[in-house]
Amino acid sequence: MTWANAHATASDSVDDLADPFKSNAKDFIKALEDAGATVTITETRRSAKRAYLFHWCWLIGLGKAKASEATDMTGVEIEWDHGDDDKSKAGAQEMIDGFGLAVPPNSTNAPALSSNHIAGNAIDINITWKDTIKIKKKDGTEVSVTFMDDVNQNTTLHSVGESYGLKKLTTDKPHWSVDGR
Amino acid sequence: MERKQDGIDSITNGRRLPVLIFYRPLLLCGAIAILLIPAASCRKAHETRTTQPVAAAPATFTFAERIGWFQGPCLAISNSHLAQGTSVALVVTGEPQKIQPARILEPTTSATTCKALLPDRAKTNATPGVAFYALETTNVGAADMGIGIVEPPAAPAIADGLARADLLRDGQSEVFTSCATSEGIKFAVWTAKPYQGDPRWSGYDYLGYDMQPTCP
Numbered sequence: 593m594t595w596a597n598a599h600a601t602a603s604d605s606v607d608d609l610a611d612p613f614k615s616n617a618k619d620f621i622k623a624l625e626d627a628g629a630t631v632t633i634t635e636t637r638r639s640a641k642r643a644y645l646f647h648w649c650w651l652i653g654l655g656k657a658k659a660s661e662a663t664d665m666t667g668v669e670i671e672w673d674h675g676d677d678d679k680s681k682a683g684a685q686e687m688i689d690g691f692g693l694a695v696p697p698n699s700t701n702a703p704a705l706s707s708n709h710i711a712g713n714a715i716d717i718n719i720t721w722k723d724t725i726k727i728k729k730k731d732g733t734e735v736s737v738t739f740m741d742d743v744n745q746n747t748t749l750h751s752v753g754e755s756y757g758l759k760k761l762t763t764d765k766p767h768w769s770v771d772g773r
Numbered sequence: 774m775e776r777k778q779d780g781i782d783s784i785t786n787g788r789r790l791p792v793l794i795f796y797r798p799l800l801l802c803g804a805i806a807i808l809l810i811p812a813a814s815c816r817k818a819h820e821t822r823t824t825q826p827v828a829a830a831p832a833t834f835t836f837a838e839r840i841g842w843f844q845g846p847c848l849a850i851s852n853s854h855l856a857q858g859t860s861v862a863l864v865v866t867g868e869p870q871k872i873q874p875a876r877i878l879e880p881t882t883s884a885t886t887c888k889a890l891l892p893d894r895a896k897t898n899a900t901p902g903v904a905f906y907a908l909e910t911t912n913v914g915a916a917d918m919g920i921g922i923v924e925p926p927a928a929p930a931i932a933d934g935l936a937r938a939d940l941l942r943d944g945q946s947e948v949f950t951s952c953a954t955s956e957g958i959k960f961a962v963w964t965a966k967p968y969q970g971d972p973r974w975s976g977y978d979y980l981g982y983d984m985q986p987t988c989p
Contacts, residue, residue, distance in 0.1 A: 602893050602981065634896045635981060646982055689915040692888025694844065694980055696918070696953040701985035709983060716956070716981075718897060763954040763988060765977060766897050773955065 593690045600641035600668075602709070608637040610712030613770050616757040617715050619730065620768075623756070624719055627727040627737075634716040634766050638709040641668050646703035648672060650693055653684030656700070714769035715758070719743065729755040834940045836974035839923045842951075842960040844978060845915040846875075846908045847887035853880070853904040855923065861908065862929050862938075866919040866951040866960070869934030875921070878907040888915075889978055897979035918978070920949045920960050935967075947973060952988035956980055959988055 606617050621631050644665045651657035652672060659673035659680035674680045688695070693703065708714035726734040729752050740746040743765050750760040759772035841850025843863060859877040864870055884890040887905045889898040899905070908921075922929065922938065929938035937946035940962075950967045951960045957979045961972035968989050 632896055634979075635893060638982065643982065692844070692891055692894075692980075693916065693982075694918060694953070694958055694978070694984075695916045696951060696958055696984075696987060699953050699984070699987050701987075704983040704985065707983035716897065716979075718900075761955060763959070763986065764956050764979070766979065767956060 593687060596642055596645050596691075600639040600645065602635045602638045602642065604633045604635055606633065606636055606715070608712065609715065610637075613713045613715075613757065617768075620753055620756040620758050621717070623728045623752070627721070627725040629719050629721040629725060629727070632718040632720075634718060635709065636715050637712045638707065640705075640710050641665060643703060643705050643707070643710055644668060645670070645687065646691060646693060647705050648702075649684040649687035649691070650695075650702040651684075653681060653686075653688045654695065655681060656702070659684070708769040708771070708773060713771075714767060716764075716766035717768065718766055719749070727752050730757075731755065834926055834942075836940075836962065839940075840962055840974045840976075841921045841923070842918070842958075842976040842978055843908065843913075843921045844888050844918040844958075845886075846910050846913060847881070847889065848875075848877070848906045848908055848921045849887070849889055849898065849903055849976070849978070850906070850921065850923070851902050851904070852923070853902075855880075855904070855906060860924055862922045862925045863908075863910065863913060864920045864922070864929060864936040864949045865913065865917050866949060867917070870919070870931060870936045870949065872929050872931065872936055873910060873913050875908040875910040875913070878909050881905055881907045883907070891981070893981040894979050897981075918958060919951060920962065920976075940973075952986075953984050954986050954988055956983055 606614060606621070609617055624631050645668065648662045652659050652662065658677065662672040672680060672684070674683055721739050724736050724738045727737050728734055735748060735752055737746070737748045737752065743749065744762040753760055753768055757770065758768040759770070761767040761769060761772050838852040841848045843849070848861060855877045857877055857879060861875040861877060863873045863875050865873060881887060882890060882905065884892070886907045890905060922940070925938055925940065926942060927939040929936045936949050939945065940947045945964050948963050948967050950963065951958055957977055960976040962974040963969065963972050
C-alpha cells in the first residue's frame, strides 16, 4: 500500500487528461470560474496500476478469486499468492482495509480495471456558487444557472457542460465524462 | 423531502412544543393583566391556541440531524453537536442486514479512522455542514458500512433480513438501503418499502475509484 500511495496515485491535474477531453474540461472550468463559480478538482486521471491493485485485493480478500488466478501487471511487483489460501486472503484483506475499499451488499463486481478516469476521459469536480450566475456555453450564449445543493438535479448546469463535451453522470455528484459514464 | 408535521419541525425535535403552547398564553395573560388590559382578549388568544390537539402531536424526528452513514468506526452526519457517549444504532446494510450498537467517541478528521477522509475522497465527502465522528463499536469491521441512527426513538429490529424502525412513531416502519454507484455508495432511508417514492433521507460516500453500479 505504501508503494501504491507513492507511485500509483490519482491525479487532480487537468493537464493529465486526454485530449480533446482535456481542452474541453479546461474550457468548461474557465467558463464556470469566469461566471463566479468556485471549482474544486477532486480527481482527473486515475492510475491503472492502482485500479489493478484494488481489483485483485478485493477479489482475493473477499474469497471471490484465488491468489493464483491474479494476472500480472507490468510495473507492479506484487506477490498475491503466499503459498497458502488463508495467508493470501488475509494479506489481500489487509489491503482492502488499508485502501478503504467498500464492500457493498449485492456487489459481486470488483473495483474496475478500466474506466473513463483511467483513460483520461473523466473528471470529478465540485462546483459551488451563490444564487444565480450566468455561464457561457461553448457557443458563447449565456445561460442563467441557479445553484442547487444536489448537482445531479441541476439539468441546466448539465446542459452547459454538455455544450463543452462534458456529460454529467447523475448518480455521482462530482463526475463528468466524455460519455456520461 | 421530510414530512412536515404541523410546523413543529422548527422546534428542536418537537418535544417542547406542547409545553410552549400551554404556557405561553398564560404568561401572556399575566402580563396583560398587569397592564390592566381587558382579560377577554387574552382569553380569546388562549382559547385559540389550545384548540390544537396538543396531546396528539407526534414527536418529530429530524432525519438530517439524526441519520448519517458510516464506514467502519466512522459516522458522517449533518450534525456537529453530538456529544461523547451519544448512542447510535448502526444498520449494517449487508445481506442480511444487522444492527449493532455504538456510541459517539469524538469528532475526528483522521483518515485512519474515517476512510471517507482519505486524501482522494475528502474534498468530496467533507462538505460544509457534514461532521465526522469516531465511533465506539463492537463487531463492526473496517469494510462494514451502512446507516447510523442517533438516539433512535424506536429500537430497530430485523425482519426478513431488513432492519426496520418506526422513526416517526406513526405506525409505519422506516427501512434502510445502500447500493453502489459508479464511484461511491448511496445510502437511503425509506418508509415501508425500499426504493419506492422519495427517500426520507439520502447520503453519498464518494470512494474515488470505479465500480460496477448496483443501484436500481
